Every structure is written in structure tokens, then in C-alpha cells.
Amino acid sequence: MITIRPERIEDYTAIHEVHVLAFGGEDEARLVESLRQSTNFVPELSLVAVKNGRVVGHILFSPVIIETQKGAISAVALAPMGVRPKFQNQGIGSELVRQGLKECQLLGHKVVVVVGHPTYYPRFGFSSASAKGLEAPFQVSDEAFMVLELIPGALDGIIGMVKYPLAFDEVV
Numbered sequence: 001m002i003t004i005r006p007e008r009i010e011d012y013t014a015i016h017e018v019h020v021l022a023f024g025g026e027d028e029a030r031l032v033e034s035l036r037q038s039t040n041f042v043p044e045l046s047l048v049a050v051k052n053g054r055v056v057g058h059i060l061f062s063p064v065i066i067e068t069q070k071g072a073i074s075a076v077a078l079a080p081m082g083v084r085p086k087f088q089n090q091g092i093g094s095e096l097v098r099q100g101l102k103e104c105q106l107l108g109h110k111v112v113v114v115v116g117h118p119t120y121y122p123r124f125g126f127s128s129a130s131a132k133g134l135e136a137p138f139q140v141s142d143e144a145f146m147v148l149e150l151i152p153g154a155l156d157g158i159i160g161m162v163k164y165p166l167a168f169d170e171v172v
């Protein structure tokens with residue numbers, strides 16, 4: 001049984017460990033800590049997967065802006081997501097994404113961007129961000145930069161660049 005719920009203060013150490021083990025380094029764990037201390041942090045969008053009382057996975061969504069010629073449009077970015085290596089390939093990551101997207105929708109978000117594995121995220125409805133008129137503010141392969149419209153058509157007529165919170169500058 002897996003429970004997905006918002007993070008609590010007592011989860012911080014386990015979340016750090018999840019990302020260090022999943023990514024094999026400190027960058028993503030530090031990114032979470034940096035975002036958590038920023039004004040950009042939305043506690044409801046920092047979710048943990050708990051199995052037998054242990055935090056085995058974590059996902060974070062942060063508000064971002066799409067800068068367009070007609071002004072700024074709000075969106076959220078999925079990053080990072082990690083599952084403890086011993087618990088990977090058991091559907092935990094998928095559950096985190098699905099619950100996270102539901103929460104984003106409940107909070108009224110319309111657009112979610114992600115930089116990630118091009119063979120993983122399409123199963124949740126993500127597709128090429130550039131094909132939807134979005135540009136990344138950093139070097140990233142076209143197929144890794146993806147977007148999901150939580151409201152179909154939310155990006156119709158939009159051409160713009162995604163602006164990430166400053167904390168991301170340290171990891172990209």
C-alpha cells in the first residue's frame with residue numbers, strides 16, 4: 001500500500017535522502033530545500049509517497065511564469081521527482097505524478113511543464129513543449145522539454161518562454 005500526501009516537517013531528511021539516492025548526487029535534494037525556503041513554495045504541491053511508514057518517493061511542483069509578448073501566464077513546473085532505487089518500477093513514480101497533477105488541477109493550475117525522460121512523461125499526457133509554442137530558458141533537448149495542458153487548449157495561441165525560479169539556476 002502506497003500513500004501519497006503532502007510533505008511534513010518530519011519528512012525533510014527522508015526527502016533529502018530520496019533525491020540523493022535517486023539522482024546519485026546532492027543537486028536535486030538541495031534544489032528542493034532551496035525552493036522550500038522561497039516565496040515560490042506551495043506546500044500542497046510537495047508530495048511524498050509513503051510505504052510502511054517510510055518516505056520512498058517525492059515530487060515537487062513549483063509555480064513558473066510563461067513570458068509572452070502579451071504578458072505573463074502562470075504555470076507550474078514538475079521538478080524534481082525521485083523514488084528510492086529499491087522501490088523503483090513499482091508504480092510509485094506514476095502515482096506521485098497522477099496525484100500531483102490532480103492537486104495542481106484542484107489549485108486551479110492549467111499548464112504543467114517538465115524537463116525529463118521523453119519516454120516516461122508522455123504516459124501522463126505530456127508532449128513536446130516546443131510544439132505548443134514554449135521555449136526553455138536553458139539548453140535542453142527538444143524531446144526532454146514537455147508540457148501538459150490540464151485544461152485542454154490552455155496554450156492555444158501562446159508563444160513564450162518559461163521562466164523558472166532562481167533556485168533552478170544552480171542545477172541546470
Ligand SMILES: CC(C)(COP(=O)(O)OP(=O)(O)OC[C@H]1O[C@@H](n2cnc3c(N)ncnc32)[C@H](O)[C@@H]1OP(=O)(O)O)[C@@H](O)C(=O)NCCC(=O)NCCS
Binds near residue numbers: 022090115118
Ligand atoms: C523516474 C522515476 C521517478 C520513476 O519512478 P518509478 O517509481 O520507478 O516509476 P514507475 O514505477 O511509475 O514507472 C516505471 C517506468 O519508468 C521508467 N523509467 C524509470 N527511469 C527512467 C529513465 N531514466 N528514463 C526513462 N524511463 C524511465 C521505467 O522504464 C518504467 O517504464 P515502463 O512502465 O514502461 O516499464 C525513478 O525511476 C527515479 O527516481 N529515477 C531517478 C531520478 C530521476 O531520473 N527522476 C526523474 C527526473 S525527470
